[in-house]
Amino acid sequence: xxxxxxxxxxxxxxxxxxxxxxxxxxxxxxxxxxxxxxxxxxxxxxxxxxxxxxxxxxxxxxxxxxxxxxxxxxxxxxxxxxxxxxxxxxxxxxxxxxxxxxxxxxxxxxxxxxxxxxxxxxxxxxxxx
Amino acid sequence: xxxxxxxxxxxxxxxxxxxxxxxxxxxxxxxxxxxxxxxxxxxxxxxxxxxxxxxxxxxxxxxxxxxxxxxxxxxxxxxxxxxxxxxxxxxxxxxxxxxxxxxxxxxxxxxxxxxxxxxxxxxxxxxxx
DNA sequence: CAGTATCCCAGATGATACTG
DNA sequence: CAGTATCATCTGGGATACTG
Numbered sequence: 001x002x003x004x005x006x007x008x009x010x011x012x013x014x015x016x017x018x019x020x021x022x023x024x025x026x027x028x029x030x031x032x033x034x035x036x037x038x039x040x041x042x043x044x045x046x047x048x049x050x051x052x053x054x055x056x057x058x059x060x061x062x063x064x065x066x067x068x069x070x071x072x073x074x075x076x077x078x079x080x081x082x083x084x085x086x087x088x089x090x091x092x093x094x095x096x097x098x099x100x101x102x103x104x105x106x107x108x109x110x111x112x113x114x115x116x117x118x119x120x121x122x123x124x125x126x127x128x129x
Numbered sequence: 130x131x132x133x134x135x136x137x138x139x140x141x142x143x144x145x146x147x148x149x150x151x152x153x154x155x156x157x158x159x160x161x162x163x164x165x166x167x168x169x170x171x172x173x174x175x176x177x178x179x180x181x182x183x184x185x186x187x188x189x190x191x192x193x194x195x196x197x198x199x200x201x202x203x204x205x206x207x208x209x210x211x212x213x214x215x216x217x218x219x220x221x222x223x224x225x226x227x228x229x230x231x232x233x234x235x236x237x238x239x240x241x242x243x244x245x246x247x248x249x250x251x252x253x254x255x256x257x258x
Numbered sequence: 259c260a261g262t263a264t265c266c267c268a269g270a271t272g273a274t275a276c277t278g
Numbered sequence: 279c280a281g282t283a284t285c286a287t288c289t290g291g292g293a294t295a296c297t298g
Binding site for chain 3: 188191213
């Protein structure tokens, strides 16, 4: 069949070469860190509050990300059947286990981001190419 | 002007809500962790070696990612003008500072990935929706 | 060997409008 | 309020072929 090559590619995913890839897929896909960070910084909050704090996200995408985080068990969603409806999002116990990791990330950023910036300038100024 | 709205969205990037976003952009975009991991695990190596170890990547994409990693100062590229040409890639000193972070990631994966898996099963089996 | 050059497409993202 | 529905966009990858 003609999908043989494609199937082969799909089967040999990057995870095979890198044990941290699965975590990356779960925790570091677009918008997930701002969401988790905001939830962690401001505690349990409603949909609109998240929307307001993460200024550039659209409701559609926010919903998608929250659903995924909920499915992965990192966030809990509580629906209060009132009028108007009220929904609250909160980091789960599992999600909280990421906190040290995020702190580690922030530390690295504080210590090494300037160096990355300098490397970029050097690269961009380089005469070759 | 009609790009006003678009510009507004672009200016208010997710970084504003999350100090770790910049790191995510640099270190956790697709293919970068397998590349860094392979480089770290097997030391300095040539283009083809990377290609062979990260089985599902295409040469075009591998080149793109390596260029970006080089620009960010995480990887060094050494060109040997021989026939046939020989190019070697290696993790830089700056790139090595990520090692503890990656170890942390791997630890988290080992400890919590199963729980994520169970959460997914629960979510998918749930009767609602 | 170490890449470029093309062509192409799916899926992610966004703008906008609507609803229980 | 908390989303959903729809439509438009767009670009990151991928397949494939070629070159210094």
